[in-house]
Amino acid sequence: xxxxxxxxxxxxxxxxxxxxxxxxxxxxxxxxxxxxxxxxxxxxxxxxxxxxxxxxxxxxxxxxxxxxxxxxxxxxxxxxxxxxxxxxxxxxxxxxxxxxxxxxxxxxxxxxxxxxxxxxxxxxxxxxxxxxxxxxxxxxxxxxxxxxxxxxxxxxxxxxxxxxxxxxxxxxxxxxxxxxxxxxxxxxxxxxxxxxxxxxxxxxxxxxxxxxxxxxxxxxxxxxxxxxxxxxxxxxxxxxxxxxxxxxxxxxxxxxxxxxxxxxxxxxxxxxxxxxxxxxxxxxxxxxxxxxxxxxxxxxxxxxxxxxxxxxxxx
Numbered sequence: 470x471x472x473x474x475x476x477x478x479x480x481x482x483x484x485x486x487x488x489x490x491x492x493x494x495x496x497x498x499x500x501x502x503x504x505x506x507x508x509x510x511x512x513x514x515x516x517x518x519x520x521x522x523x524x525x526x527x528x529x530x531x532x533x534x535x536x537x538x539x540x541x542x543x544x545x546x547x548x549x550x551x552x553x554x555x556x557x558x559x560x561x562x563x564x565x566x567x568x569x570x571x572x573x574x575x576x577x578x579x580x581x582x583x584x585x586x587x588x589x590x591x592x593x594x595x596x597x598x599x600x601x602x603x604x605x606x607x608x609x610x611x612x613x614x615x616x617x618x619x620x621x622x623x624x625x626x627x628x629x630x631x632x633x634x635x636x637x638x639x640x641x642x643x644x645x646x647x648x649x650x651x652x653x654x655x656x657x658x659x660x661x662x663x664x665x666x667x668x669x670x671x672x673x674x675x676x677x678x679x680x681x682x683x684x685x686x687x688x689x690x691x692x693x694x695x696x697x698x699x700x701x702x703x704x705x706x707x708x709x710x711x712x713x714x715x716x717x718x719x720x721x722x723x724x725x726x727x728x729x730x731x732x733x734x735x736x737x738x739x740x741x742x743x744x745x746x747x748x749x750x751x752x753x754x755x756x757x758x759x760x761x762x763x764x765x766x767x768x769x770x771x772x773x774x775x776x777x778x779x780x781x782x783x784x
Contacts, residue, residue, distance in 0.1 A: 476520040477510045484559050493648030495624075505552040522565050526572055529553065585720065586728040592617060594714040595721065605693060607670035609706055611662040612690055612698070615641070616723060618659035620730035620748050622646075623700045623723035629689040634663065645749035653747050663689075731756070 485503055488494045494502070512532050518524060532553070536546045560566035587595070596617070599610040616626055625643050633642045639660055641653045655663075671691060678695025688697035704723065711721035727748070734744050745756040 477514065480521045480560060480565065481506050481510060481556070484556050487559060488555075495646065497624075498646075501548070502552040502555075505549040506556055508549065509553050509556075521560055522567065524557065524560075524566060525568070529557070585722075585725050586732050587716070587721070587725060589733060591714070591716050592726070592729055592733075595710060595716060595726075598710045598713040604670035604673040607662075607666045608674065608690060608698075609710065611659075611666035611670075612703060613707075613710070613726070614659035614662040615655070617726045617730050618656050619643070619653040620727050620734075620744075621653070622727060622749075623703060625749075626723070627688070627690060627698050627700055627703060630687045631689055632687065634689065636660065636664075643749065647751070649749060649751070651746065651749050 481503070484506070485499055488502065489499055509532055512535060513524065513528055516528065516531070518528060533546060533550065536549065541549075557566060561568075596610070596613055599606060599613050601607070601610075612626060615621060615629075616623070619641055621641075621643060622645065625645055628644065629641070634640075635642065639655050641655055643651050643653055645651060667689075671689075674691040674693065674695050676695070677693065678691075686697065690698040690703075692698050692702055700723070707721060707723060708718040711718045731744050731748060734747075735741070741753065741756055745753050748756060750756045
């Protein structure tokens with residue numbers, strides 16, 4: 470390995486270790502950072518940059534231009550810049566980089582799209598589709614109620630340990646992005662669904678682990694094999710339930726239910742700060758997108774039902 474390559478690799482590995490230990494970033498985020506940084510480092514080495522301390526603003530600017538020439542979307546370029554920005558700031562803080570190589574670097578402009586969501590009647594239909602008394606039906610109903618009733622990310626839902634449920638106070642203790650912990654209240658429907666699942670369905674599923682070495686441990690939600698439920702498995706179950714509910718499966722995902730939670734709260738009169746806290750957003754601007762969704766729904770209501778509206782068909 471060349472000397473420059475060795476210096477870049479060592480700096481990259483040290484930064485990723487810092488992100489894991491000091492900042493508590495998730496393995497998926499670390500993996501994405503690692504890929505973006507490797508692409509950045511490869512480009513710098515092709516350009517003849519010998520070591521991290523030789524990086525300048527021009528190097529970063531030319532790298533962004535190359536990503537655009539390669540056809541990467543503004544969203545992908547902006548995401549990659551986040552990793553590089555944090556990497557360079559880390560080097561500056563260590564004294565490895567003697568200058569700020571980010572002065573004048575502007576993130577690519579990206580159109581902000583409204584999140585997909587469901588109408589209230591569609592959410593009700595989806596929950597109804599999970600009705601039933603089998604262990605899997607009780608589990609699916611409890612997972613849907615928690616996802617929609619608490620606005621969880623699917624990774625947070627699948628990672629819930631039994632100790633996360635405070636049944637007496639009706640709360641879930643959720644470990645979110647960046648290892649940030651938050652308390653989220655659960656409504657009675659979600660609590661009732663959890664009670665029914667934990668009383669009979671979970672013990673049944675846990676027994677299916679049998680003599681396997683890897684059961685579900687203390688995970689709240691278990692698969693049909695008794696192991697901890699995975700995001701992929703739940704996604705497949707959710708698509709199947711959507712079809713049963715008469716909703717196009719392409720419109721439904723775990724994150725769509727998180728969006729529905731936030732939008733329905735705002736339409737019901739909840740304040741933005743409360744919704745931010747329950748979603749676990751670090752920045753209020755991330756939560757503000759749901760105010761646009763709410764306004765769009767109000768406009769659709771007027772267009773469908775007001776005498777002066779366009780009389781749009783109900784989709």
